[in-house]
Amino acid sequence: MSGRKPRSVANPLESAITTPSERILKECHSLYVDSEHGLVKIASSLGVRLLPPRKKIIVMIMGNHSAGKSSFINWYAEEHIQKTGVAIETQGFTFITSGRKRESLTGNATLHLYPHFRPLLEFKGVMDYLSAEISTSKQKKFSLVTFVDTPGLVDGDMIYPFDVNSAITWLGEQSDLIFVFFDPMGQALCKRTLNIVEKLSEKCGDKLLFYLSKADEAGKETDRQRVMMQIVQELCRRPGLNKCGFEMPTIYIPNPQKPSRCVNQIDGVCQTIEKTINQAVQKTLDQLEKDCDLICSTISSRLQQDRANVIYNKSVRLHSFLCGALGIFLPLLFILSFIVNTFSKEQLDELLGEGPARTVNVSAGIVMYLWDWIPEDGQVVFVIGFGAFCYLLLFLAKYFAGRSNKTLTKKEKRTMGEYSDYIQDIVKAKKGKLYEWYLQQCAAEYDL
Ligand SMILES: Nc1nc2c(ncn2[C@@H]2O[C@H](COP(=O)(O)OP(=O)(O)OP(=O)(O)O)[C@@H](O)[C@H]2O)c(=O)[nH]1
Ligand SMILES: [Mg+2]
Known part of the structure; x- marks a missing residue:
């Protein structure tokens, strides 16, 4: 009943690529899956998922x-x-x-x-x-x-x-x-x-x-x-x-x-298949262009974001440094002023030399003047408040230090630039050639 004919084999010789459509589809596919410069690999390194x-x-x-x-x-x-x-x-x-x-x-x-x-x-x-x-x-x-x-x-x-x-x-x-x-x-x-x-x-x-x-x-x-x-x-x-x-x-x-x-009307079925293949070739070439644009725009927005991050990180680091410096410098100045005050002018001259001793004396003098200016019963409250203020400054320094954003390394930036150049110069040029070739094929086929 069933047609168990021996299998005759058409085109038994290993055949090369026969049609331009086949070649275009194959070349597009290899642009995506190439192990070194494949678009799928490049896109995934940018967190974008592409399908070949x-x-x-x-x-x-x-x-x-x-x-x-x-x-x-x-x-x-x-x-x-x-x-x-x-x-x-x-x-x-x-x-x-x-x-x-x-x-x-x-x-x-x-x-x-x-x-x-x-x-x-x-x-x-x-x-x-x-x-x-x-x-x-x-x-x-x-x-x-x-x-x-x-x-x-x-x-x-x-x-x-x-x-x-x-x-x-x-x-x-x-x-x-x-x-x-x-x-x-x-x-x-x-x-x-x-x-x-x-x-x-x-x-x-x-x-x-x-x-x-x-x-x-x-x-x-x-x-x-x-x-x-x-x-x-x-x-x-x-x-x-x-x-x-x-x-x-x-x-x-x-x-x-x-x-x-x-x-x-069986020839019509073959024409339908052929038409769908042609549409697939066009769709694949269009998709290639879109995917190239997607990768390039992702790279340029990443680089732009990175530049913004660098500027932001600079300002955040400056804030952190200022708060940290003040948080350490102010209590140090306060304590040192009291210590300096216990020395006589001659002892200081001897210890630091005349010039620096004068500066230290003046600074300590200002701090002591301000200290004396605070009423005696408010001094404890002041010390507690001052301590809390310095603690807040140190806290802010730590807070700002933690606010900095991750930025790209030089190597990452170079790789992204290379990817972008490769897509613009090689892939897009290749796509353009394939499209031209496809149009030539259409023109020849339909005798335009
Ligand atoms: N006259 C005629 N016979 C056909 C045609 N196409 C298939 N047949 C015969 O119809 C029978 C069934 O064909 P198949 O190709 O096995 O059909 P199928 O749809 O694959 O069947 P299933 O796999 O069982 O679902 C076979 O004996 C074929 O020789 C046709 O266009 N004209
Ligand atoms: Mg069957």
């Missing part, structure tokens, strides 16, 4: 059992990667992507390859049904796409070993495109599919695209129209999906042995 851009877009394909999801992926990659057949073939989630070597990965290795899908671990049981297939195919735009093949959906007694509805909804939210395949074989009205589609349309309706797959099996044109009407009616019956103007291109895998007269 994805190198490929993610296209999730969901739909009823046997709707032709896996067959479409095989057709796109032009390689028999996924098992196909009328039985329930795909029971878990498979990431299908291109790489240098043909490889099949299981759950843990898959999450290693796609770290941003780690939250899948929270869906109990999914890990045993998670895998990745890496193919060497470079057909169409396969080198820039990761397909997510999902379990075929059925109603009724079928028991899924995990919460299939939540897992598909979550994966759909992470994707750039969600293709919903409805086949004309009578399962188009699967409630489970409609429930998931309704939920996804609430969260990310703009990524949802509907297709009538296996359209060659729908019989005559009138039968096909009827099936389409039925599906659209069923979709419109859902309150969350009740929007007019459903588009549902008819697609099928071309089979030279069984030519069909039915219109095949």
